[in-house]
Amino acid sequence: MPYISTKTNVKLSKDQSEAIKTKLGKAIELLPGKSENWLMVAFEDESNLYFKGKNDKPLAFVEVKLFGKASRDAYNHLTREITNILRDELNIQPDCIYVKYEEVSNWGWNGSNF
Structure with missing residues (x-):
């Protein structure tokens, strides 16, 4: 159950959002046991x-x-893949990107918790 939220000062087009979402869906597989099937993505x-x-x-x-x-x-x-994606899609240089990770032990979905 991964969630990736990206906040940027860049304006995203619908095509850029879709491309980043698709690439993040592949990138999340770098974490063992994670896949796009459970990934939620948000953009600001x-x-x-x-x-x-x-x-x-x-x-x-x-x-x-x-x-x-x-x-x-x-x-x-x-982190390397996320920075590559944002550099390629939005021209944000890796030294202008922070990535924060949070491991959660309680996660709810579909009316109950895992």
Whole structure:
């Protein structure tokens, strides 16, 4: 049950959102046991983000939440892929992207918890 939320100061077109969503669906498989079948994705574009006191470049803050745990190595691979996706699709440089991971032990779906 992964969830990936991307907040950026860039305006996303429908095509860009769809392309990023599709690529994130493949990238989530870098975490063992995770797949697009359970992935929820959200985008907040045109956010008022500042980094190093400035907002003069494309920026992104990505939150990845998942039920369970993954290894540091798996997170490193996913971070690399997320930054590649945002660089390729939105021209956001990797040094302007933060990725936060949160492991969740209680996750509800369909009226109950896992």
